[in-house]
Amino acid sequence: MRKNLVARLGVRTKRYALVIDSRKCINCKACVVACKAENDVPLGRFRNRINEETRGEFPKLLASFEPEQCHHCASASCVRVCPTGASWQRGDGLVLVDTDDCIGCGYCIIACPYNARFFNEETRVVDKCTMCVHRVDAGQPPACVETCPTKVRVFGDLEAPDGRLRELLSTRRYVVKSPQTGNDPHIFYLL
Amino acid sequence: MDEIRWGLLIVSYLFLGGMSAGLYFVSALATYLQDGGQPAYPRIARVGAMLAPWPVAIGSFLLIFDLGKWYRFYKLFLHFEWHSPMSIGSWLLVGFTLLSLAYFWAWLPAGVIDSVVSRLPKRLRVLGIVAWPGREGLRRPLAMAGFPLAVGVGIYTGVLLGAVQARPFWNTNLVAQMFLFSALSTGCAALILALSLHRDDLEAREARLLYSIDIVLILLELFIVIPYIVHGALSPLAVRQALALILGGPYTFAFWVLFLTLGLLVPLALELYEMKPVLLERASLHPNRVLAGATAALIIIGGFVLRYVFVYAGQVSSFQ
Numbered sequence: 100m101r102k103n104l105v106a107r108l109g110v111r112t113k114r115y116a117l118v119i120d121s122r123k124c125i126n127c128k129a130c131v132v133a134c135k136a137e138n139d140v141p142l143g144r145f146r147n148r149i150n151e152e153t154r155g156e157f158p159k160l161l162a163s164f165e166p167e168q169c170h171h172c173a174s175a176s177c178v179r180v181c182p183t184g185a186s187w188q189r190g191d192g193l194v195l196v197d198t199d200d201c202i203g204c205g206y207c208i209i210a211c212p213y214n215a216r217f218f219n220e221e222t223r224v225v226d227k228c229t230m231c232v233h234r235v236d237a238g239q240p241p242a243c244v245e246t247c248p249t250k251v252r253v254f255g256d257l258e259a260p261d262g263r264l265r266e267l268l269s270t271r272r273y274v275v276k277s278p279q280t281g282n283d284p285h286i287f288y289l290l
Numbered sequence: 291m292d293e294i295r296w297g298l299l300i301v302s303y304l305f306l307g308g309m310s311a312g313l314y315f316v317s318a319l320a321t322y323l324q325d326g327g328q329p330a331y332p333r334i335a336r337v338g339a340m341l342a343p344w345p346v347a348i349g350s351f352l353l354i355f356d357l358g359k360w361y362r363f364y365k366l367f368l369h370f371e372w373h374s375p376m377s378i379g380s381w382l383l384v385g386f387t388l389l390s391l392a393y394f395w396a397w398l399p400a401g402v403i404d405s406v407v408s409r410l411p412k413r414l415r416v417l418g419i420v421a422w423p424g425r426e427g428l429r430r431p432l433a434m435a436g437f438p439l440a441v442g443v444g445i446y447t448g449v450l451l452g453a454v455q456a457r458p459f460w461n462t463n464l465v466a467q468m469f470l471f472s473a474l475s476t477g478c479a480a481l482i483l484a485l486s487l488h489r490d491d492l493e494a495r496e497a498r499l500l501y502s503i504d505i506v507l508i509l510l511e512l513f514i515v516i517p518y519i520v521h522g523a524l525s526p527l528a529v530r531q532a533l534a535l536i537l538g539g540p541y542t543f544a545f546w547v548l549f550l551t552l553g554l555l556v557p558l559a560l561e562l563y564e565m566k567p568v569l570l571e572r573a574s575l576h577p578n579r580v581l582a583g584a585t586a587a588l589i590i591i592g593g594f595v596l597r598y599v600f601v602y603a604g605q606v607s608s609f610q
Contacts, residue, residue, distance in 0.1 A: 182376035203358015212456035223358040
């Protein structure tokens, strides 16, 4: 999305975030497919993924699935290192790439602690999850959220006092990934 | 990281940029040191000035061709992002390259300019003003102006990596200094190599200056490498896991054998051996050209390996 000064500096009335209840995830990968279809992601590349972990032996075993994508960090290291300002953050927290200003140096790809960015061989610039900003601005949820059959993902606005996100984060225990990098990530994993 | 994003082009650029910084630094030092109103080491100053602009110029081209869209490199200069080391670095690089070209011109022998100009068609002979004799007076001011920029370019290549908190292998306050001293040392080594290949012999006093500088720089590198490893091994888990890449991991051989032993300790021993008459017997040294050339080549290869190990291992290291 083209960098927009108003969206960048505008008064913060919203803070979009994602809450993930990974215990509900069945690894069907509908979110991955929906994202690729919605955003025309090149073959072999993904804006979101499901981290799998298996442990133990039958019958005492565990298989856990953890969806992950850009954490739309409050203190995003990718935005900080970008030499042209192509990586930018809107006032509502969404971290985006202005593909007209991106020179494809790859610094942000290396600076992201979550490996959420990749080099798009077709556009020759950096690509990442936009939280389906085109849908969000039209009042719809991101494609991955809408398609999830087991309702693992909850998308919403942290600033909305009666919102579902506030309710979940007030009543449930949760963690964020690798907080020690200081990025202040905004995907919250329910425990 | 699943893949290596910055490859050998970036490694080569970091190496070449550092070498130019080192060449300029040592040459500027030789310009600064005077003996009875005359430059004390004119040959070191001149050869350094002749060589300094080219590695960084080649390196900048490599940097541009590593971009996803190389023709968009000009966008680096439409923006200044003070929080991005790459943005600061690209401005520094342009300033340093222009300054090193000016310094090159200030040291260019008049005979070379005259012989080039005399071969030009008549209408272009006005270019002979390039041989303006007053440029000699610019040597010292340019040398002084170059110190901060050369140090800036040398240290920036390390800051570029060290400022990434997502990569624990880089994210220490020692990488920038390590790259700086290594850069100055490879520049010094390039001068030793160039003078040892020169048709006139490497003079004893020149060898003494260059060896003295380089011994100090290698010792400074050792002062940094040892704490880097010791401190890293005593750090939180992510740093220890990152350090495992050179302590038994895939980059162990390159780091310990090619960089630390062949690129630092062996050259240090050879330089101390050459300096022995000066250090122990208060006599003048008799530089051995073959030994000088071999020492310099080892330092240069070691400097390249250091950047290779850091760029590659750093990208593999992570918090997950």
